[in-house]
Amino acid sequence: VMPRISTSSALLFATILTASQCTRERPPSDSGHSVPLAQPSEPHAAQAERKAAVWTRIEVRNQNDVTNLVRTPALDWQVTSPISANADVIAVGEVTRALDTLQLTTVVDPHPDATALQRYGIDPPQWTVSATSMAEGAEGLMELQGGYENDYDGRSYVRSGRFGAVYSVEGSARRAFAKSTYDLRDKSILAVDPKTVIHLSLATKANNWSIQKTDASTWKFEKPFVDVASQTQMDSILATLKAVKAISFVKSETINSAALGLETPDIDVKIRTSSNESIRIRIGRLVSNQRY
Numbered sequence: 001v002m003p004r005i006s007t008s009s010a011l012l013f014a015t016i017l018t019a020s021q022c023t024r025e026r027p028p029s030d031s032g033h034s035v036p037l038a039q040p041s042e043p044h045a046a047q048a049e050r051k052a053a054v055w056t057r058i059e060v061r062n063q064n065d066v067t068n069l070v071r072t073p074a075l076d077w078q079v080t081s082p083i084s085a086n087a088d089v090i091a092v093g094e095v096t097r098a099l100d101t102l103q104l105t106t107v108v109d110p111h112p113d114a115t116a117l118q119r120y121g122i123d124p125p126q127w128t129v130s131a132t133s134m135a136e137g138a139e140g141l142m143e144l145q146g147g148y149e150n151d152y153d154g155r156s157y158v159r160s161g162r163f164g165a166v167y168s169v170e171g172s173a174r175r176a177f178a179k180s181t182y183d184l185r186d187k188s189i190l191a192v193d194p195k196t197v198i199h200l201s202l203a204t205k206a207n208n209w210s211i212q213k214t215d216a217s218t219w220k221f222e223k224p225f226v227d228v229a230s231q232t233q234m235d236s237i238l239a240t241l242k243a244v245k246a247i248s249f250v251k252s253e254t255i256n257s258a259a260l261g262l263e264t265p266d267i268d269v270k271i272r273t274s275s276n277e278s279i280r281i282r283i284g285r286l287v288s289n290q291r292y
Contacts, residue, residue, distance in 0.1 A: 003189060003246030004292050053133035053140060055096050060179055061128040067181040079185050086186035091179055098176035099131050109166040120157040120166050121148030127178040146174055187245040189281055192273055194238035199272040260292045261285030
C-alpha cells in the first residue's frame with residue numbers, strides 16, 4: 001500500500017530535512033428521519049457490567065467498509081483486516097470510550113418489525129460494531145447496529161443485538177462508531193517511536209548526508225563530513241517525520257511508481273532503529289498538489 005501526503009506535509013518535511021547546514025552543531029553563542037421518542041426506560045442491565053470490562057476485539061462495519069481490530073498484549077491496538085497496520089490511537093479511543101459510556105436508556109421501539117427497522121435506518125444498518133470484552137475471566141460480546149440520525153433532536157437510532165429493542169442515543173455515538181478503515185488505521189509515515197532511531201541518512205537534490213546516534217544525547221555526522229550534529233535539530237527532524245500523515249492510501253500495483261517520481265525520489269530517507277529495523281521513506285515529485 002502506497003501512502004499519499006499533502007503538499008503542505010511534504011514541504012514541511014523537505015524544509016527541515018534539507019536544512020543540513022542547520023543540523024550541524026554550532027558552538028555556544030447524514031439525511032435525518034424524525035420519529036417521536038418514547039419516555040426513558042430503566043438503564044440497560046449490561047451497562048453496569050461493561051464498565052469493568054476490557055475490550056479485546058472490535059469489528060467496525062461502515063456501509064461496505066469492514067475493519068477488524070485486536071488489542072495486543074502490550075495493550076495497544078492493531079488493524080488485522082482488511083490490512084495489517086497499527087491502529088490510530090485517537091480514532092480507536094473514540095470507539096472504546098463510546099462503548100464504555102453508551103447509554104441505552106431511551107427505548108424508541110421495544111419490538112421493532114421489519115417495516116420499523118427500515119424506518120429507523122437499521123435494515124440495512126448504517127454502521128455496526130461487534131466488540132468482545134474480557135471481565136473477571138469471562139468473555140462478553142456487545143453488538144450494536146446504527147440507524148438514521150433523528151433530525152428532531154440530533155440523536156441517533158441504535159439497536160442492541162440483532163433481535164433487540166431500538167434505542168435513541170446521543171448523536172456523538174454515530175460519529176464515534178461510523179468509521180472507515182482509513183479512519184481507524186495509523187496514518188503516520190514513520191510508524192516507529194522516534195526515540196528508537198539510531199541512524200538516519202538523507203538524499204535530496206541539494207543534500208546527501210548520514211548521521212549516527214552514538215549515545216542517548218549525541219548525534220554525529222558520518223558524511224559529508226565528520227562532526228557533532230545538533231541534538232535539537234535532530235529532534236525536530238524526527239518529530240517532523242513522525243508528524244507527516246498520509247491523506248489516503250493506494251495499492252502499489254495500481255500506480256506507476258516511475259511516473260510519480262518514486263524511482264528517483266525528491267526525498268529519500270533511510271532509517272535504522274535500535275532493534276535493527278530498517279525503514280526507507282521515499283517521497284516522489286509533486287503531482288496535482290500531492291506527493292506519494
